[in-house]
Amino acid sequence: MSDASTNTSPAPAAPLDFIRQIVSEDLKAGRHGARVHTRFPPEPNGYLHIGHAKSICLNFGVAAEFGGLCNLRLDDTNPTKEDVEYVDSIRTDVRWLGFDWSTREFYASDYFERIYACAVTLIGDGRAYVDSLSADEIREYRGTLTQPGRNSPFRDRPIAENLSLFERMRAGEFPDGTHVLRAKIDMASPNMNMRDPTLYRIRHAHHHRTGDTWCIYPMYDFAHAISDALEGITHSLCTLEFEDHRPLYNWIIEQVPDLPGDPQQIEFARLNLTYTVMSKRKLLELVEKKIVSGWDDPRMPTISGMRRRGYTSRAIREFCARIGVAKNESLIDVALLEHSVREDLNQVAPRAMAVLKPLKVVIENYPEGQVEMMQAINNPEDESAGTRQVPFTRELYIEQDDFREVPPKKFFRLYPGNEVRLRYAYIIRCESVVKNDAGEVVEVRCTYDPDTRGGSAAGERRVKGTLHWVSSAHAVRAEVRLYDRLFTTEQPGTDDRRHFTEEMNPNALEVSRDALVEPSLATAVNGTTYQFERLGYFCADPDSTPEHPVFNRTVTLRDSWAKIEKSQNA
């Protein structure tokens, strides 16, 4: 993943982000035993999205760059929200992104016994107590942002009673909500997280890994700090909203005796993307209400959705490298993601010709029944990709958008009397059109110049436009799914006068069922992304069958003509 180990030519080092600066200095100073050990700790309650990709690239990246390790840890402390389907998808997605956690796949639930022991120790030291207030009462006692809280009447229970109660909580003697274990810190703290935070709650629920072994489960703050310490994590990277939790994190590390390691929590800004929602709650809602086809719907910002759409993991990693890591709350322009995708795909995607909205072209002076095989370049960016043969005949299809009966200014595609080049084939001239009863052009009649065939003959005539095409007799019908952004607003979900689903783009999916693709695409390999020349990048979808190929539009090509036309109409 990294070539940082080559000691030959020290490339002009890109500036380190603030986290890498800290890690680098810690290493230099010999802190944390001069080690770097990070972890990526998702909760298995949904699929990973592009925001997680930022965290994954950071955690695994930092570890790799500084000769350390990164664990995959599933933070599964809430059995009511978590599921194996999610842990499977997480493993798949992190691996697909290109990262390897070797055998270091851990689960917070692996530590339940040890976390329980920590709690018992805390109780024994008088640093935790069983509270029997109701949830509502606890909230009341907590105070407000400006007013201190009050001590619970159960705060000074004798240690022995706490021990016994906690043991009975574990034994399942109490129903949900009757008791909770709390840290004894400071109900007057200006930091709400320090007002005797809950450490354990009773949940008679089946856990996807521990089954019915437990009916009490540790809270995030408690489980996370202990898990980090147990795994020897040195730098515990998380998002900004946990900044307020750091004092509690440190409290736990300090107060629980005999914990190995001294992890350091550092917070960075989460990723926000324009025209995208990034909360698992909202994404789950789209899935559950069947507003999208599933977590891997190509319109979703999930890793699985982007994969199905045709994004490459390399493009996503590059994107994550470009957005940087800082503490500013940022809103990244989705155009940067699209740029990263195009940049990678341009290098690696095989080219092909496909016509999305076909318009028939008949070349009047081309012999009927004749088939010529034209040599086409598979990837001009990669000579090793070779060439292929594309059949050319008298009757072809071109893109409807490539013909205008009345051309606008600067339109140098096909119109009556004009000449264009057919890619890898001949120059043709539009002689006349055939219209239907409604007055729509349904066929374009052309003539071709036999001397203009193919690629590179010197001194050949030049025309301004080059069109893609397919042979009527050879083309394969395909379904093409044209995706656009899922939302119409830059920051969906931030307007509290309406539900975020009201900001969805009704045209986020447009299906063309009568697209025609060149014969070589009939056997397109599922998951391969092609460039359909002049249109964009398209990925063969798993829904494809040999009789019915399906392609997802990954992203369009940049389109300067669209800009010109738009400014003309403005």
Added chain:
RNA sequence: UGGGGCGUCGCCAAGCGGUAAGGCACGGGACUUUGAAUCCCGCAUUCGAAGGUUCGAAUCCUUCCGCCCCAGCCA
């Protein structure tokens, strides 16, 4: 009106007292059998604001302004 953070170009982001990197976006041009790609050029006299310290301030100090997060037995 408690606490914790953050304010550098339209969007990100370097900068760490010596005179504003880079990317995206945008605009212009070259090239072109993809109006793609590629290549050039342009794009912050100024760093939320105002004072102050200094030969010198985005960087140090003071005050002010704006935005985000926190009152789950969620993570």
